[in-house]
Amino acid sequence: MTEKVALIGSGNWGSAVAKIVGGNVHNFEHFDKEVKMWVYEEQIDGKNLTEIINTKHENVKYLPGIKLPENVVACPDLIKTCEDATMLVFVVPHQFVSGICKQLKGKIPSNCKAISLIKGIDVQDNAEGFRLITDMIQESLGIQACMLSGANIADEVAEGRFCETTIGYRNKKDGELFRDIFHTPFFRVSIIEDVVGVELCGALKNIIAIGGGLVDGLKMGANTKAAIIRIGLYEMRKFAKMFYKDIKDETFFESCGVADLVTTCAGGRNRKVAEAHVTTGKSFDQLEQEMLNGQKLQGTSTAKDMYGILSKKGLCEEFPLMTTIYRICYEDVPPKRIVEDI
Numbered sequence: 001m002t003e004k005v006a007l008i009g010s011g012n013w014g015s016a017v018a019k020i021v022g023g024n025v026h027n028f029e030h031f032d033k034e035v036k037m038w039v040y041e042e043q044i045d046g047k048n049l050t051e052i053i054n055t056k057h058e059n060v061k062y063l064p065g066i067k068l069p070e071n072v073v074a075c076p077d078l079i080k081t082c083e084d085a086t087m088l089v090f091v092v093p094h095q096f097v098s099g100i101c102k103q104l105k106g107k108i109p110s111n112c113k114a115i116s117l118i119k120g121i122d123v124q125d126n127a128e129g130f131r132l133i134t135d136m137i138q139e140s141l142g143i144q145a146c147m148l149s150g151a152n153i154a155d156e157v158a159e160g161r162f163c164e165t166t167i168g169y170r171n172k173k174d175g176e177l178f179r180d181i182f183h184t185p186f187f188r189v190s191i192i193e194d195v196v197g198v199e200l201c202g203a204l205k206n207i208i209a210i211g212g213g214l215v216d217g218l219k220m221g222a223n224t225k226a227a228i229i230r231i232g233l234y235e236m237r238k239f240a241k242m243f244y245k246d247i248k249d250e251t252f253f254e255s256c257g258v259a260d261l262v263t264t265c266a267g268g269r270n271r272k273v274a275e276a277h278v279t280t281g282k283s284f285d286q287l288e289q290e291m292l293n294g295q296k297l298q299g300t301s302t303a304k305d306m307y308g309i310l311s312k313k314g315l316c317e318e319f320p321l322m323t324t325i326y327r328i329c330y331e332d333v334p335p336k337r338i339v340e341d342i
């Protein structure tokens with residue numbers, strides 16, 4: 001059977017993976033060579049971004065300087081992008097997934113499979129708990145979803161610098177199929193049977209990355225950064241296992257676990273904006289606008305979601321690092337409390 005891949009999202013990471021997937025479909029007989037990519041349409045110098053991508057073969061706003069394969073076709077219509085696909089790759093900031101799933105409901109082939117590359121969780125107002133993005137995709141669209149996450153800063157991946165990543169699967173055949181479209185000699189994919197573990201590592205590390213940036217802004221040095229990473233990993237594992245006892249310990253040693261935590265505390269957007277929060281005193285929202293040119297921070301909203309869950313369950317004292325990071329982001333608590341309150 002011929003598989004047809006559609007990419008839902010075309011931001012910084014979405015564009016980097018478009019380069020990989022567009023290249024890899026040529027390596028296997030069973031993949032359709034056209035890869036449609038849904039673009040949230042916007043105007044750049046009076047032109048549609050989709051038109052620019054389809055003529056220049058470059059996402060000039062979200063991944064400038066990187067050529068995309070010509071078989072990646074940008075499309076502003078979500079339904080048209082997905083209606084004939086058998087493999088859906090979700091790669092949008094987490095706050096937009098629920099709206100996308102609502103639009104796609106009943107509009108995709110029933111034999112579709114999905115993979116999420118999204119680092120975040122879904123928390124509805126007044127809800128006690130939270131929902132995984134892969135569960136949201138599965139429940140709203142009635143299809144199985146794998147999860148890909150790893151130490152993967154998009155610009156470095158797009159430049160072809162070696163790194164690893166992790167795919168979590170429930171159904172091994174799906175995991176292998178998705179590995180085929182992502183694996184390259186410079187983007188090494190491991191597949192493991194732990195969707196939830198891979199997903200929670202990716203979501204929670206974004207909160208800790210804010211902590212990494214705060215201590216950079218405070219010029220606290222390498223030992224303090226290492227402490228934030230260690231305590232962060234401890235809280236990530238404790239939280240994940242508290243809600244999902246079947247998550248495997250080994251998952252935290254994969255690229256999606258400790259490696260992503262290290263890279264994101266060293267070089268990610270959450271880190272960069274948190275550092276600037278300390279040095280400028282500006283709010284995270286303002287800095288996101290000023291520094292990221294339309295890219296989205298995931299760590300602050302995840303910290304808020306997490307705090308909502310912890311406070312409703314009376315668990316804040318058990319997770320002092322995540323709680324303090326939330327308070328610094330949203331309650332004007334001074335950044336130096338990051339080391340005083342943990």
Ligand SMILES: NC(=O)C1=CN([C@@H]2O[C@H](COP(=O)(O)OP(=O)(O)OC[C@H]3O[C@@H](n4cnc5c(N)ncnc54)[C@H](O)[C@@H]3O)[C@@H](O)[C@H]2O)C=CC1
Binds near residue numbers: 009010040094294
């Ligand atoms: N950038 C990176 O280095 C990495 C990002 N990720 C994860 O991948 C996911 C997607 O991130 P990026 O591709 O970097 O996105 P991004 O941060 O570049 O986000 C901007 C994208 O959101 C779109 N957008 C804006 N408003 C929208 C709306 N109302 N509805 C739908 N889309 C809208 C923009 O058009 C643009 O494509 C996130 O969960 C992120 O944590 C994972 C690994 C690496």
Ligand SMILES: O=C(CO)COP(=O)(O)O
Binds near residue numbers: 153154271
């Ligand atoms: O997830 C990432 C790297 O693996 C990117 O992190 P940021 O969103 O902080 O840039």
